[in-house]
Amino acid sequence: MPMIITDPRQHDNPIIFVNDAFCRLTGYDRTDIVGHNCRFLQGPKTDPDDVTRIRNAVAARERIEIAIYNYRKDGTPFWNQLLLAPVKDAKGEVAYFFASQYDVTSDFAQVARLQGENAVLAAKQADSTERLHASQERLKTIVNTIDTGFAIVEVRFDTDDRPLDYRFLEANPAFERQAGVNLRGKWVTEFAPDLERFWFETYGHVALTGEPANFENYAAAFGRWFDVRAIRVGDPADRQIAIFFNDVTGRKHAEQELLKLNETLEQQVHERTQERDRLWRNTQDIQVVIDGRGVFQAVNPAFTVILGWTAEDVLGRTVFEFIVPADEGLTNQALQHARVHSLPTVENRYRHKEGGFRWISWVAAPEGELIYASGRHITAEKDQAEALRLAEEALRQSQKMEAVGQLTGGLAHDFNNLLAGISGSLELMQTRMQQGRLTDVDRYMTAAQGAAKRAAALTHRLLAFSRRQTLDPRPTDVNRLVSGMQELIQRTVGPAIAVEVVGTTGAWPALVDPPQLENALLNLCINARDAMPDGGSIIIETANKWMDERAARQHDMPEGQYLSICVTDTGTGMPPEIVARVFEPFFTTKPIGEGTGLGLSMIYGFAQQSGGQVRVYSEVGQGTTVCIYLPRHYGEVAEDEGMNPVTDLPRSEQGETVLIVDDEPTVRMLVSDILEDLGYTAIEAGDSAAGLKVLQSDVRIDLLVTDVGLPGGMNGRQMADAARVARPDLNVLFITGYAENAILGNGHLAPGMAVLTKPFAIETMAARIRSMIEGGKGNKRS
Incomplete structure (x- = not known):
């Protein structure tokens, strides 16, 4: 039996199943059929009214049986006896349409021809019995060869016109094959005494009223489903009907299997939904559903257990209302990513309802307009x-x-x-x-x-190792600094070692303390010399370095732009276990008495305190490279003006006064003597209280020279700041033997302030005092 199944829930009611008999009937391959509407069978002579009736039946989800003029793939037309019936699911809703087809072209042609012949015979009343017999034989042949069951039935009624029985006057072989018995001349009650009353009532109604009947019904006596069309024929008094009969048991079984399959699928979906709900309720991890703006749509019980907030507290509010403010940027980036792609692990902190916060590690994935996220509580691990x-x-x-x-x-x-x-x-x-x-x-x-x-x-x-030396970072042209030291380094390492300086073109300025950098560079060159007892070469090279996130992580330093100074030697090199220890304090590979082990520790401390880093690369027999990375300075570098010796300094103008505040009398005496030699008036104070008293008086003070660590209730920086309230243009020179860097502003002194480290040379002190007083006068004039 040619048959198909369509899905009215999809657009255009496409075919979703077709059997081989349908393909043989129409000449189309299964790939030409599945997914398409039945319109491909229609042609020029297809009646539009028939097409409309079929569409209306589908739209109304109703059964229809109709003969429609269709076309095969090769273009040949045929009359298609179509039965289209809805198939309902467990909820009683139409899920599919089942359609059976029969080619009844020959039936229609023969019937039309017989009708024409009978009309001619009736009109002329001259047709011979032989020709009538031949015509009947042809009709009999047609009826006996079609696949559709056909029978002429006589219905017997009681005196109240209630149908009692019916017998088969004629039945073609197809009818008998489908019924499974020889029916001609038999009353139904003879071979099917238990047949359902439905059959009697339906056939009786057709015979009495002449109203055709189209139906499908199960005949328990035969154990089969039948698709039936019944019409009254002949004289109404004869109570005879013609029956077109099709066994649709196979199709019904297919429908039942399909229904069972749907029920199985629905059960599986139900079980999976229950499993998901159990996981949602019972998991110890947080499960949330949010939209693309981060607004909570659902949270599971673990959310409340871990964070204290109930579903009523959070639904309709954004995640940003519950996370720690410092994590908002990271969370927003993760949200933007999760809108489109699965989110790798991201960690942030959520505020607890009762105070404090909890660390949560999230994974998430988008699904439509929503984001499904799972969070693991990691506060304990943190x-x-x-x-x-x-x-x-x-x-x-x-x-x-x-x-x-x-x-x-x-x-x-x-x-x-x-x-x-x-x-x-x-x-x-x-x-x-x-x-x-x-x-x-x-x-x-x-x-x-x-x-x-x-x-x-x-x-x-020692102070450099502990990162406690006082630094005076200034914008520095490192190329110029290295070139200026080349001769000194060459004299220090000796003629057996060649010193080469390779300064990169366009080197960035660095923010660094120049004397400390000179000291570090000289130490590196001395170490390189000691690693080449038989001579060799030293290359000092500068370069601009941009540390991206990956490189910065490898070098253990912040991401950004740096200037590197690398010292490479051709010496003996070091094995990995020695390289791993070179920055340890007092570690040295030199013989006892030839090294303190503080050189590289000092360089390491200096680089760290300068905001940079130092790294060592070495291989046994191949030499060593030590690179110092210094933060780039964005700006110009002033030209070196040098420092004139004290004998070249102009003497003080009349009345210039300097206040010296230090708790060490020797230091006060030394500075006072220097000032007197230059013609200044010197005032001494032994602690911060005495110094501030002088500063808050009307005495002329052109420069304050003060120790950082002072008795008297204030340190030197606090005293200077207090004095600048009344004397905003006061110049201050801090002298210190220790690195109170935090007190001094971590290397960022206010304008008009400078620092000098003890012990200092007399010439250095004299030059610094003179330059600051001269600079102060320029500031006041400007």
């Missing part, structure tokens, strides 16, 4: 990580203090040696002066000064 970090920091500090403790004796030995040289030289100077032997005084004075300078250098290295 707390553990922080505790671990603090423990590691404490361990590092402990190790550092242990290293310092282990070497305290060595440092004490070095300082005692230096102090012995200084004190011994002074005592001998005093003795020789008392003896009048002044020719030896210069020798002892030189020894004392040398020992004092070595002690100061050792102190600076």
